[in-house]
Structure formats: C-alpha cells, structure tokens
Amino acid sequence: AQSVTQPDIHITVSEGASLELRCNYSYGATPYLFWYVQSPGQGLQLLLKYFSGDTLVQGIKGFEAEFKRSQSSFNLRKPSVHWSDAAEYFCAVGKSHNTDKLIFGTGTRLQVFP
Amino acid sequence: GAGVSQTPSNKVTEKGKYVELRCDPISGHTALYWYRQSLGQGPEFLIYFQGTGAADDSGLPNDRFFAVRPEGSVSTLKIQRTERGDSAVYLCASSLTQAGDTQYFGPGTRLTVL
Numbered sequence: 023a024q025s026v027t028q029p030d031i032h033i034t035v036s037e038g039a040s041l042e043l044r045c046n047y048s049y050g051a052t053p054y055l056f057w058y059v060q061s062p063g064q065g066l067q068l069l070l071k072y073f074s075g076d077t078l079v080q081g082i083k084g085f086e087a088e089f090k091r092s093q094s095s096f097n098l099r100k101p102s103v104h105w106s107d108a109a110e111y112f113c114a115v116g117k118s119h120n121t122d123k124l125i126f127g128t129g130t131r132l133q134v135f136p
Numbered sequence: 137g138a139g140v141s142q143t144p145s146n147k148v149t150e151k152g153k154y155v156e157l158r159c160d161p162i163s164g165h166t167a168l169y170w171y172r173q174s175l176g177q178g179p180e181f182l183i184y185f186q187g188t189g190a191a192d193d194s195g196l197p198n199d200r201f202f203a204v205r206p207e208g209s210v211s212t213l214k215i216q217r218t219e220r221g222d223s224a225v226y227l228c229a230s231s232l233t234q235a236g237d238t239q240y241f242g243p244g245t246r247l248t249v250l
Contacts, residue, residue: 065140122237
C-alpha cells in the first residue's frame with residue numbers, strides 16, 4: 023500500500039537560513055509526488071510536483087525538490103527562508119492503479135524566527 | 137478565474153443530526169475529490185468522482201457517509217447521524233481530468249459535532 027512519511031513534525035529555522043523538509047514514500051512503481059503548503063486559514067496550495075524526467079523540480083516561491091528513487095525520498099528545499107514561509111507543509115503521493123487519490127503525510131510545521 | 141469553493145465554511149451540529157457539505161469545483165474540471173483533515177493530520181482521501189460517477193469511494197469510513205455529483209459539477213457530501221468523531225475539516229479538490237493533473241483545493245468546511 024502507498025504511504026508517505028514526514029519524519030519531522032516541527033522545524034524551526036531563522037529567516038535567511040536554508041531549509042530541507044524530508045519526505046519518504048512507499049510505492050511499487052514510479053509515483054507522482056507533490057508538495058503542498060497550508061497556511062493558517064488557507065487552503066492547500068501546490069508548491070511543485072514530480073511525474074517523470076528531471077529528478078530536480080522547481081516550484082513556486084523559490085522551492086525545489088529532488089526525487090531520489092534509491093532512497094524513496096522527495097525532499098523539499100529552499101536556499102533562504104522568508105518569514106512568510108511559516109506554514110504547514112505536506113508531501114503527497116499519487117497515481118494508484120485506478121484512481122488518482124493523493125496519500126498525504128502528516129505534515130511538517132515550519133516556524134521562522136526573525 | 138474562480139477557484140474551488142466550499143460552503144458553508146463552518147458548520148456546527150449536534151450529535152445524531154444530518155449535514156450536507158457543498159463543493160463547487162473549478163469550471164471545466166471533470167475530476168472531483170473529497171478529503172477529510174483531522175487536527176494535526178494530513179488530508180485523508182474519502183471519495184473521487186470522474187464526471188457524475190464515483191470512481192473510487194474506498195475512503196468513506198462507513199455507510200453514514202455518501203456523496204453525489206448528479207450533473208458532473210457541484211458535489212455534496214452527506215453525513216447521516218453525525219458523531220463527535222466526524223469533527224474535522226472537509227476539503228474538496230478538483231482537477232482537469234485525472235492521471236496526475238494538479239488537484240486544486242478549496243478552503244474547506246470545518247465541521248464541529250457537539
């Protein structure tokens with residue numbers, strides 16, 4: 023069965039520091055992988071997605087993620103965090119056999135200190 | 137253009153009552169998804185429509201939950217005999233077709249069962 027693990031429940035970084043949020047997935051074939059961000063009171067917004075091809079994908083707001091098949095990982099990175107990046111981040115996997123439901127991780131809450 | 141909208145934004149009901157939650161997808165999107173997000177968790181898949189038919193309802197927790205999409209656009213999630221454990225944010229998403237198309241999420245309906 024598909025599953026997604028986000029090992030870090032809560033991360034705190036200083037503004038301007040680099041960021042890496044971890045995501046590991048379990049899936050038999052090449053999955054579709056997504057990162058969404060959820061700000062307080064806001065809906066889920068897609069940051070980036072991976073389907074195939076180049077394993078380093080660029081997203082909005084300066085985020086990028088790298089698909090590593092050998093490690094079953096899809097970690098999200100940003101070189102310099104802004105205070106406005108404080109939010110909840112969710113990794114998700116899709117492309118089941120006959121449905122496109124997304125399986126989400128439990129999320130990582132990012133706190134940014136000035 | 138308009139995004140996914142959900143009404144009501146908040147719903148408070150008493151245990152045992154019936155509730156309906158509405159989702160208006162992005163115009164032209166044929167795929168529609170319902171998810172449930174409990175406090176501190178990632179969204180959990182409930183049901184997926186392709187057009188008017190439920191293509192995957194494997195996530196509905198029991199027969200108190202059902203959803204319809206009679207004209208292939210607006211969808212209603214219906215919960216009978218609500219229980220306190222049904223309290224959560226119910227999210228709707230739509231996508232253009234399927235096969236990995238980006239799912240765009242609405243702001244959610246926060247359901248509280250007293």
